[in-house]
Structure formats: C-alpha cells, structure tokens
Amino acid sequence: MSLFYKLLRMLALTKERELTCSEVNELLDYYVELEQSGENVKALMPTMTQHLRICPECKEEYDALKKITGIEPIMATAQEAS
Amino acid sequence: MTTDRSNETWLADLQAIGAQQDAAIQDLLSWLERRLFYYLRDRSDLRRLNGDEIAQMAADFAQDSVLIILKKSDQFQGRSKFTTWAAKIAVHQALGELRRARWRDVSLDELTADGSFEPDFLNTEQATPEQKALQSDIIATVMDVMQNELSERQRQALYARLVLGVPSGLLAEQMNTNPNALYKLIHDARKRLKARLVDRGLSPEDALSVFS
Ligand SMILES: [Zn+2]
Numbered sequence: 178m179s180l181f182y183k184l185l186r187m188l189a190l191t192k193e194r195e196l197t198c199s200e201v202n203e204l205l206d207y208y209v210e211l212e213q214s215g216e217n218v219k220a221l222m223p224t225m226t227q228h229l230r231i232c233p234e235c236k237e238e239y240d241a242l243k244k245i246t247g248i249e250p251i252m253a254t255a256q257e258a259s
Numbered sequence: 260m261t262t263d264r265s266n267e268t269w270l271a272d273l274q275a276i277g278a279q280q281d282a283a284i285q286d287l288l289s290w291l292e293r294r295l296f297y298y299l300r301d302r303s304d305l306r307r308l309n310g311d312e313i314a315q316m317a318a319d320f321a322q323d324s325v326l327i328i329l330k331k332s333d334q335f336q337g338r339s340k341f342t343t344w345a346a347k348i349a350v351h352q353a354l355g356e357l358r359r360a361r362w363r364d365v366s367l368d369e370l371t372a373d374g375s376f377e378p379d380f381l382n383t384e385q386a387t388p389e390q391k392a393l394q395s396d397i398i399a400t401v402m403d404v405m406q407n408e409l410s411e412r413q414r415q416a417l418y419a420r421l422v423l424g425v426p427s428g429l430l431a432e433q434m435n436t437n438p439n440a441l442y443k444l445i446h447d448a449r450k451r452l453k454a455r456l457v458d459r460g461l462s463p464e465d466a467l468s469v470f471s
Contacts, residue, residue, distance in 0.1 A: 179318070180422060180449075181398065181401075181470065182467070182470050183421060183465055184401070184417075184421060184452075185397075185401075185466050185467045186463075186467060186471065187449060188449055188452055188453045188456065188466075189448070189463035189464050189466075190465055191394055191449040191450060191453050191463070191464075193450065195442075195446055196386065197438070197439045197442045197443070198427060198438055198439070198442060199438065199439055202347070202351060202387065203437060204338075205347050206338065206340075206343040206344045206346070207304035207338040207339050208338035208348040209339075209343065209347075210339045210340065210343055215434050232427075233424065234354070234358070234426050234427060234428070236397070238347075238350050238354055240321055240350060241298055241350045241353075242343070242346055242350050244297075244298055244301075245294040245297075245298050245346050245349075245350060246294075246342070246344075246346050248294050248297050248298075
C-alpha cells in the first residue's frame with residue numbers, strides 16, 4: 178500500500194471527536210468482555226472501534242488482551258492443575 | 260491455586276496482609292505468567308527466542324505487572340472481571356516493554372525526521388486521464404496543507420507515526436510531550452487535511468477510490 182493511500186485511509190477514518198489512547202485503554206477490558214459475551218461492540222461502542230482501526234498500538238493491545246483472556250481454560254488449566 | 264474469586268474477593272485478598280495477600284499475589288502471578296507465556300510464544304517477532312527465554316520474559320513481565328496492579332487496585336471500577344482488568348494492565352506493560360526494546364537504538368533525529376509525504380508510488384497505470392487529473396489535484400491539495408497549514412511538529416509527528424510506525428508513547432517522550440497531547444496534535448492535523456479535501460468537494464472516501 179502506498180504511503181499516500183495509507184494517509185488517505187487514515188483521513189477517511191478520521192472523526193471530529195475521537196477517544197485518546199488512554200481513554201481507550203480505560204475501557205479496553207470492558208470492551209473485550211462485551212465482545213466475548215457476544216455483544217455487538219461495533220454498534221455499542223463505535224468510538225472505541227474507530228480508535229482501534231486507526232491506532233496500531235491500541236489494536237495490538239486489544240488483540241493481545243482478547244488472546245490472553247481467551248486462552249482459558251484449555252491450555253492454562255491443564256498446567257495449573259499440574 | 261484458585262483464580263475463580265469474585266472481584267470483591269480478589270480486591271479483599273490483595274489488599275489484605277500476610278498469608279491471605281501472599282496467596283492472592285501468587286495466584287495472580289501464575290495466572291498472568293502462563294497466559295503471557297502462550298501469548299509471547301506465538302508472537303512472530305519473538306520466534307528467535309527459545310522456550311526458556313520466553314518463559315523468563317513472561318515471568319518478568321508478570322512480576323512487573325503484579326506490582327503495578329497492586330498499586331492500582333483501588334482504581335479498579337468493576338466494569339469487567341478483575342482478571343481481565345489485570346490482564347489489560349499486564350498487556351500494556353509487556354507490549355510497552357517490547358516496543359521500547361524494538362525502538363531502543365533509533366535516534367531522536369530519525370524518529371522525528373521531517374520526511375516528505377510526496378507519493379513515491381502511484382497506481383496510475385490503469386487510470387483514465389480524468390482520474391490522473393483528479394489524483395494530481397488530491398496530491399496537490401494534501402501537499403499544500405502539509406506545507407502551509409500544518410506545523411513542523413505536526414508534520415514530524417505524522418511522519419514518525421504513519422511512515423516509520425513509531426509507537427506513540429516513545430514518540431511523545433522524544434518530542435517532550437505526553438501521549439494524549441501527541442494524539443491531539445496528530446488528530447488536529449488529520450482533521451485539517453480532511454476538511455481541506457472536503458472544501459474542494461472531495462471526501463477522503465472519494466479520494467481513496469481515485470487511487471485504488
Ligand atoms: Zn491508541
């Protein structure tokens with residue numbers, strides 16, 4: 178993807194009001210649990226979803242949190258029991 | 260060990276003293292360490308590390324995180340499970356450390372280089388003459404705003420974030436600001452660029468379609 182295209186894509190995602198990274202981090206655990214319980218988080222928390230599309234670090238932390246909290250119980254409890 | 264405490268029990272145990280607190284800390288530590296281990300083991304950028312090294316890294320991250328969690332435990336508002344909240348703190352801590360390590364040797368000048376956004380590659384082969392004219396117009400508009408309406412700090416920050424992918428925490432430090440102020444600086448720049456395109460009758464979505 179050319180750099181210029183990437184810039185335009187960011188502009189297309191730009192909103193007048195956006196959450197900062199710390200605001201997103203504040204709500205990230207809640208957002209991930211809502212999503213894991215089957216709620217439509219994109220509709221419920223659109224400003225969170227928008228930030229996650231535009232910010233690589235918050236997206237990385239979101240992916241990691243989903244993975245880490247989704248690990249149980251298969252792998253982790255097998256070890257915990259040992 | 261047990262991690263099936265209620266949120267209230269987690270808080271009470273961690274804020275207790277003596278054996279009750281020790282047991283809760285140990286449970287939290289083990290819980291985080293195992294999960295961090297599986298997460299780190301699957302990261303493509305850590306493939307060069309062996310199992311023992313990953314385990315050590317997970318142990319160190321878990322240890323650091325538990326100290327932070329203990330300090331912040333009175334800030335837990337109960338919106339999620341306590342363990343999810345704790346994992347969020349551990350993820351923030353661990354990924355922050357990994358980013359810091361990755362960018363450790365990059366100089367301030369490189370991070371904040373006043374680079375050019377002049378497109379080096381354009382998908383013009385199949386573009387019609389009208390599309391090419393529109394592309395030139397969009398590029399000229401964006402470049403004009405970049406040069407004449409954005410501050411040098413905005414250009415530097417946009418370049419470092421978008422082109423180099425410098426993490427915002429690190430860039431904020433290098434630019435003597437904080438991540439929130441940096442976010443606002445870049446957000447204002449994006450809004451300005453977007454508004455100018457719209458002034459010329461082009462939404463960014465239209466602009467994107469001209470280049471794709
Ligand atoms: Zn962010």
